[in-house]
Amino acid sequence: MKVxxxxxxxxxxxxxxxSARRDLVAAxxxxxxxxxxxxxxTAELVASELITNAVRHAGDDGPISACAHLGDEGLRIEVIDMNTEIPEAGLPGTASEAGRGLFLVAALVDRYGFDPLPSGxxxxxxxxxxxxxLSAQTLPMQRS
Incomplete structure (x- = not known):
């Protein structure tokens, strides 16, 4: 399969x-x-949550990048930022207006996580x- x-x-x-979410999903x-x-x-929603969290919590700390990779192992969406604080997925109180994003991501994907980097x-x-x-589109159509 093509990567x-x-x-x-x-x-x-x-x-x-x-804008980054729209561009990533369009690609x-x-x-x-x-x-x-x-x-x-679902990938669009997950990308939106990860990118929004990075901008909200690390937007002033330095560059942010959003990535997507599709290969034999599946579709992976990544967001890299310069903030070293590792987020925690949890369910906030009912009166809270924010904090549900990572809980939502955890519920929608097969796997998720956070990797510390030397600078972020x-x-x-x-x-x-x-x-x-993935390969169905490359197969010739069969006529009956």
């Missing part, structure tokens, strides 16, 4: 976060693969993708 990947810089503003949708619409919609961290989320779905 696809993209990396985008994300300026530390909320408008840039929305994933443009890859010559057959991914289910539900997976693409990588937040990632992975979706398992069937290789038969």
């Amino acid at each position: 696809h990947q993209i990396r985008l810089p994300v300026p530390g503003t909320h408008a840039a976060a929305a 994933i949708r443009a890859w010559d693969t057959f991914l289910q619409p539900e997976l693409l919609d 961290k990588r937040c990632w989320a992975e979706f398992e993708v069937s290789t038969t779905l």
Whole structure:
């Protein structure tokens, strides 16, 4: 299977976060693969949460980048920022207006995590993708 990947810089503003999410998801949708619409919609939501968290909590600390990788192991979305604080997924109180993003990510993906880096961290989320779905578009159509 052909491997696809993209990396985008994300300026530390909320408008840039929305633009980066749209650009990242548009690139994933443009890859010559057959991914289910539900997976693409969920990937968009997950990318939005990870990018928004990075901008909200690390936007002033330095560069942020958003990445997506599609290969035999599945679809992986990563956001790298310069803030060394590792986020915690948890459910906030009912009156809280924020803090549900990572809880939502954890519920929607097959795997997620955080890797400390020498100058910051990588937040990632992975979706398992069937290789038969990925290669279905490259197969010739059969006529009956």
